[in-house]
Structures are given as C-alpha cells and as structure tokens.
Amino acid sequence: MMEMNGFSLSEYLTAYLSDPSSLTSAEYVEDPDDALDAVIDAVAVDSAALADGNNFETLESMLLNFSNLSSKCKAKLSDLIISGLSSQAETAHQLIEGDEHELFGQQRQLLEMYSFLIQWTVAAVETSNAQATQGATKSRSKNKPTGEGNLDTKAAFEHLQSALEVMCKVQRLKLSKLFVTTSERDLFISLYTRSAYLILENEQNVKNVALKMHVFKVLCIAIKNNGHGFGAQTSLLQNLTYYDHLSETIAEFLRILYEQYDYPQLADEILRELSNKEFNSNDSKGPKPVSAFLVRFSELAPRLVMQKMTLLAKHLDSESYTLRCAIIEVCGNLILDLSRLEETMETHKTQINSFLDVLEERILDVNPYCRSKSLQVLFKLCDLETKFTQRRQQITDLVIQSLKDKSNNVRRHAIKLLSRLISTHPFSLGSGQLSLKEWQDRLDNVNAELKALLPLLEPTAKEEHNPGNLSNIEEDLLDSPTDDEEADSTTKVAATAEQYANAEEINRLRLTKQYYTEALTFINSLHAASEIICSLLAAKNKTEVIEAMDFFVIADAYKLETAKMGVRKMLHLIWTKANSDEGKGVQIHLVECYKSLFFTAPEQFSEGDTCTYIARNLISLTYGATAAELTSLERLLYVMMKNKQMPDLVIQQLWQVYGVQQRDISKAQRRGAIIILGMLAAYDSGIVVRELETLFQVGLGVHGKHDFVLARYTCVALQRIMSASQKLPNYHPILQRLVSVIDVYSENREWYALAEQAINAIYSIAKRPDLLCAEVIRHMTRVVFTEPDTPTLTKPMSTTCALSQLIFLVGHIAIKQIVHMEAYENEFKRRKAAAEKEKADGRTKDEMDLITGTSEDDFTEAITHIRERELLYDEMALLPRFGKLVSEICSDNLKYNDPQLQISATLCLAKLMCVSSSYCEQNLPLLLTILEKSRDPVTRSNIVIALGDIAVCFNHIIDENTDFLYRRLHDADSIVQRTCLMTLTFLILAGQVKVKGQLGEMAKCLEDSDKSIADLAKMFFTELSRKDNAIYNGYTDIFSTLSADQSLEEDELRRILKFLSSFIEKEKHAKQLAEKLAARLPRCESEKQWNDVTYALSLLPHKNEEIQKVVAEGFKVVS
16 A cells, blocks of 8 residues: 555556556445545545545545446545545645745645546546446347446536546646646646546547547647647557547547647647558558548648648558548548638649649559549539639540449449539530530631631731831821821721721630630540440449439530430330349439439429420430330330329320321321320320220321321330220221221331231230231232222232232231230130139139130140141131242242342241241241341341241251351341341240350350440340359350351450450359360460460469469470
C-alpha cells in the first residue's frame, strides 16, 4: 500500500497501469453505501479530507470493485469525485489569483489525487458501460432482464460528460504556477487525455455528439494551453491505425482544433507523418483508416490539406490502391473548394488544372477501383457552376475510352459520368438541346456570314498597313481643312466606323464559330459513345445495363439522334430472365424508362391531350420497327397491361386513329394504331371483341383493300380472340370478309404476308376453319386451272402469279391444319382429365363416360394416321392433288422459271414435308439439292428454317443430314448465315439434334465480319455453357476443327480459344483437357500446330509440371 503523506502521482499512475489492485490493501467493505456516505460527509466539510489515507483507500477500493457496486452507489461515487475535483479547481483558481505560493504544493497534491481518481472513475464507468451494452445485447437475444447494478447508457454518458467538463475547468487554470517542471505538468495532463482517448475507443461513445464534443474540448485545451501537441500526435496516429471508426472522428477533431482554437500545427504534423507512411499491396487493413481520414479531412479542412498536397501526392505511386483512391478523392474535394471561392485567382486556376491532370491520369490507373474512383470524382465535379469548358472535351474522350474497360464497375461509372456530362453541358444556346443537325445548321449559317463579311474588311486592312497613308494623315492634321476636305474627312470617318463595326462583328462570329465547333465536337463524341453503350445493353452486369438505359433516356431528352437507336435496342431487355432480383430489376427499370419516354406528357396538358400524346408516341414506336422489335414491344405492353399501367382513354384514342373516316390519316399512323391494339389485346382480348365492327369496316374494308399491310395487322389483331366461347360460325361476316381478302390476285408481295395472317385468323376464330379454307383452295384452283365458263369466275391477269398464290395457300393451310388437329388432341386430353376427375368425385355424366371410354393413345394414333396417310395420300382428300404438283415445280426450275413461283413452291414443299414423314423422306433429297444449288438467299433461308421444323417433327429423318445445315453457316449471304445460326442455336439448346463435332463450325462464327452473327454465336456458347459440361465435352473437337482450318487467321483462332476457355471453370476439367491436348504435342507436324496446342494449354489453369516441361523442351526444339 502506498503512504498518503508521500503521494506521488508518477508512482501511483505506474502502479495503476500495471496492477490496480496493488494500490490498496483495504478489503472490500460489506456495506459500500455506508462507507461511501462516511467519505461524502468528510469531504463535504472539507474537500481536502481526501488526503486522509482512509478516505482515499476507501474510494480506491470501491473503484477497484466498481462492477460489484449498485447503480445508485456508482452514481454517488462518480458524483463525489467529480464534485470534489470541481471544488478543488475553484480553490486552486483562488490561490493562484491570490498568489499564495506557500499553499501551492498542498493544492497541487489534492488536484493530483482527485484527477487520479477521476481518470480511474472514467475508466470504470466506461468498462461498466461496455459490459452493460454487451449484457443488454445478450439479454435481448435471450429475452432476459439486464443486470440491476449497471448504469444505463444515458446515465453513463451524463457522468462522463460531467467528468470531462471538470477536466476542462482544471485545464483552464494557470497550471504552470502549480507545477514546477514541464514533465510534472505533462504527467498531470495525461490523466485527462488518457481518459479522453479511452472514451473515443468505444464506437458507441463517438456516436453521441455531445459526449464527443466534450472529449474534443478536453483535448483541444490540453494541446493549446498545456503542451500536449506531441503526445496528441502520437496517440491520434496510433488510434487511427487501431480503430477504424476513428478516421472521420479524428478529422473532425483536427478541424475544430484548427478553426476554433487556431492550432493548425497538429494537423500539419499528422499529415506529414501520414505522407511518409508506406503500405504494400497485400496490406488490406492498414491503408483503409488512413484513406478514410484523408478524404474526410479534405472535406472539412481543404486549405490545410492543400498546404501538404505535395507531400501527400507521393501516395499516388503507392502500391496500395486504397491510398491512391483516397488521394484521387482528395483532389476532387480540393477542386470543389477552389471552385467555390468568390475570387478565383490565377494560382487557383493553376491548382485546379493540376488536380484535374491527376484525375485524368488516374482514369488510366492499373487498378479498376482507382479508375472507378476517378470517374466518380469527376461525376461529382459536374455539379459545379464552373463547367471547365477547356478540359471538358478531353475528359469526355477519356470517359469514352473507359467504356471499353475490362471492369464492369469502371464501365458503369463511365456511363453514369457521360449521362451527367450531357445533363450539365455548357452549350445552353436556345433550348440547350444537342441535336447534331441543329448545331450543324448554326455553324453553316455562321460560316456563311463570315464569308460575306471578310471581303469587306480586306481593303481597310491593306490601307492600315500602308505607311504612306499614316504620314498623309499626320500632315492633314497640321493643315487647316477646306470644305471639300471636311466632307471627304466625314466620309472617311463613316467608312472607318463601318469597318470597325465589321471587324467587331467578324470577331463575334469567329467566337461563335468556335463555340459551335466545340459543341459539335462534343455531340460527335456522344454519338460515338452511344454505339459502345448500345453494345453494353447486353452486358452480364445488370447495374451496368440499368445505367446504359438511363443514359439513353437522358440522351433522348436532349434530342441526341443516336438515342433512338439505344431506346429501340433496350426494348429487347424485356426478355431478361426474371428468376433473380437483378433480372426483375432490369424489367422494372425498362418499364419505368419507357413510361418516362413515351407516357409522361408535359404538365400543362389536359387529360385528353395527355392520352393523345401517349397514343401518338405508341404509334411512333412501330415506325420502321423490325419483327424482333415489335415482338419485344408486345411483351413490354403486355407487362404494362398486367400492371394496370395503360389508361383506357389511350386505347380509345388508338381506336379513333384506326377507325377515323372524316379526315385523312397517314397509312403509317393507321397501321401503327392497329399494331399497338393487337399487342394490347394479347392481354385483354375484349379490346378486339368490342370493336369487331370497326375491324370489319376499316382493316377488312375499303382501307384494307388498298393497304395490304393494314389488312395484315388487322388479321393479327383478330387472332387475339382465343376463347372457345368467342369462336365465330363460318357464315359470320368477319370470316367471309377474310376469305374475300385472300381471294385477291396481286403481284404485290405484301399479299403473301396478308394471306398468311388471314389464314391464321381463320384458324384462330372460326369454329370449322378447315371447311372455309378447303373452299378457298377449291375456288382458287378452279380459277387457275379452268377457263372462265361462267361470269362468276374471273381469270387473273397472270396465271403464274395466281399459281404462286395458290401453292402458297396450300402449304400454309396444310401446316395450320396440323396445328388445328394438335389443338383438338390437347382439348381431348384436357376434357378427359377433367372427366376422370369428376368421375373420381362421383359426378360422372353420360357424355363424360363416352370420353373416358377412349384412351389417349387411341386418339393420338388416329391423329397420326390422319397426318401420315390421309392429308397427303387419301384420294378423297384435297391436298394430295398438290403434293406431286409442288414436287414437279421444284424439280424443274427451267420450265417453271418464275422466281416467285419457285419461292412459293419450295416453301410449300417444305411445309408439306412437315405433315407426313413418308412425304418428307420422299422429297428430302430434292429439298437438300435446292438448298445447295439455289441462288436465291430467300429460298435458302426458308429451307434452313424448314429443316429445323422437320428436325422437330421427324428427328430421325434429319439427323443424318445435319451437315447440309451446318454448311449454311458459311453461306455467301449474311441473312442465310444468321438464319442458320439461329436455327441451329434453337435445335442444339433444345436438344433436338445431336452435336457430332460440328461445334467448331459454329465457333468460327465468333469471328464473323457481321457483328450481329458474332453476337449470336457468343450468346449461343454462353447458353450452351450452362448445360452439363457441354463446352468441356466438345472442346477438343472444336480445337481440332479450328486448328485444321487454314483460312482462319492465328489472331482469330486465339480469340476464339480464349473465349471458349473462359467457360472451363472446374479445375478437374481444365486438368483433363490439358492432358488431352498435351498428348497431341508429340504428333504435331508443323510449328503452327505446335503453337496452337501450346496456346490452348496456356489458357487452361492445369498446373501440371510435366506438361510445362514438355512445352519448354518443345520450344527449344522448334527454335
């Protein structure tokens, strides 16, 4: 036990830090409340009573066992020590002011004793508070009450704040008069600073703003008044390293110390120390708090950071990307601060440019996180009023380069930054739109004005450079002017004034021209960026896709021409698989984008005007749209209808556009209206059912007769009537009008598309479509093959055209009849299942007994017999008469040499082959011969699609002839190539054909010159990789095919192999493939073969030392 008469703060503090229990020998009192009351009574009489050894030991004993005290006792103990120190501070102030030196020693000892106890109290309260927090967490998890002896968090914070207030009170004393040496004062002050740092170590304390401010106050006074600067520097740097949550807190503290206490030295020293720190690339924890501190401090006190920026800039070369990211963000914060200054001097501009140089340089950093951070900082700078017009184009070019970055995070931030560059662009002339045509017209007008003014300025310029004129002017000034000279002088002055005006106008026009040129450069850059962003709409990362969509929405708002391309392409994202949150997010965001683009009218519009605006926008989406775009648009509108996002008034407006008779409506508008209505009817067929009369009068009436496209889409809309209860009888006017629409002879190729959809509509809405279509075939046959004996038969102008139309109808009706029969089969199965269910429920009916009496197999066999033996071979059937005719036309293209007839006949032959396997086997050689020899790409494309259909219908027939299909992958026509690739993609992914080493041919499409074909091939292999080891199983065959192809360039081969190797993810598969490829090395006959194999091996992470050794030896031999 230490003797009180000889209290030594250094000894007590050393003992406390090593073992607090060694400070007292007093046993823990059984009744601490009574013992504490006794001490309180003694101190209340005289606060110097603490010097009594018994009282001091009692308090030490209680602090040592603080956790065992009741909450009431803890509070009384804390209040006693805090109030005692406060009283001693007041006494010390009076003694110092009274200059009573003889009492300084005793007073100093009392201050030391109370301060020693208060720092112990703070530590005890903090420990108790931490235990209470942990206990409360466990109690909540187990639904148990917390301990009664713990101070609640609020009470603990109040005690800590009171203690800190008293510490500040003591530190404001003139301690240099009480403490003889600096070391004694520093030891005394350390009692308070240690408590302050201890409080900061608890993250919960830092979240309490009032408590945090009290801690800051204690430390600031200690540093400012009591020489704690160096100690604070050491402690803060250590805390910064050990406690992540203190990064921003220390930054806030240094800002307060600088601004409120005018003490920037500590911040300077800490920044200097941090600038000298070094971290390696493997240290992931160390740089993090330092980086967070630098970023936060640059936000709070940018001027201080600016002074040390030359030192901190060394971290741009640090191996730690976290530190580099921090310095990048610091540069951005400094630019923000400099830009907000009311008076921007040249030095500030120079500094801003130097920081912008850093940001531009770091866009090309080796680490993607640093590149992303640079883009994020530039994004933040775009919101400044200062536009940095001189640097903006350079930044734009760098951002466009970043769109091709390997990191999806960098690309995402690049897209985001480009969007912000558009929305904050400095070219606000007029409406601020970025239409290339408008700006080009403005530039052309300025050039024309300049061209007109420049000749007027040239004579004056010559006179001004003539020395003789100057001397004459000087002589004229000396002589008195005559009347003629005065008039002449007046004329010269007027001419000179006009020349000056012209010069000013030319100068203005030149500046305007420069402004327009910069705007056009920016717009052209955005056009180039739009093409890249279009490709990013197909990115795997969904957040990147969403940013790309937002870019095109903003681009469209600023009238950028390339925005339409992106808006149309992102329509296909409606097919994104929604089996994950990301997939759903893309679909939802796409709907929101289209709503903002086409469904959001100006605020001043009335409800009627809004619906007209939306209807007009929807119609415009159909202009120039491809079949794929229309299909995607239909899906989008279906989703919107499902979500109740389509106003009824818009549908009414579309019907008005479609059915209006009084005023002229363009063909495109009327077509667009029925296209959209047909799409909406896919969700609600009532949209069409309620307006059958309008369809009858317009699309199938006068307008439809003159516009086959309008009639075709009217037929498509009619097909939306899917309910069996809504089927129409054959004598219905709609069906009769459909028949009359087909029964038209025209050389317009749109007729074929119209006839196809009209037949589809008949089979969709008629109760007995087979009878109607049979009558159509009979009538057209009589017209083609018989002379018109009666006035009811009208001979067409061209028999070849009529025959072509007839054959086309025969083929399509045959295929639709098969679909119709399959629908009957499915309906039978459905009814049978329902009947069996009712029978099991005991509610069997007589009719149902008849249905259940027939087995499904019997019904299926009956349908198959009709397909195989009756439709094309029964003498009483209608179609057999055309089977031989079509075969004859296709086999004799010299006799039947009309191109359209050959196309129709080939298409009909292919469709008839899908009806019967016998007919298919009989005519397959003919179809393959046409595929090989036909010069018409349309015919070849049709046959490729037909072979795909035949593979689905009669797999065993086509399985041995797939080589004919694969050859079309290298067809001379890109349309045939694309069609073949799409067909094979479907067949392979659906498992309809077996792959027998032909994947190599599809792999070659990855390097096709047509980007759409290459993209299709990438999509195919990406989907194929999701099947069970498909890429792994076919890898060696693919490699053999590619390596043996002499026409394939080495770079192309390597790109293909690199792409395919990315799908070999399992280490076991990589090892096995490496062994198979390595076995080929001894058999390589040429250096090229060796290089191909070794390159493929380098792409596989096999880690086989024997293979590496063989490769190394081989290179030596080859070299």
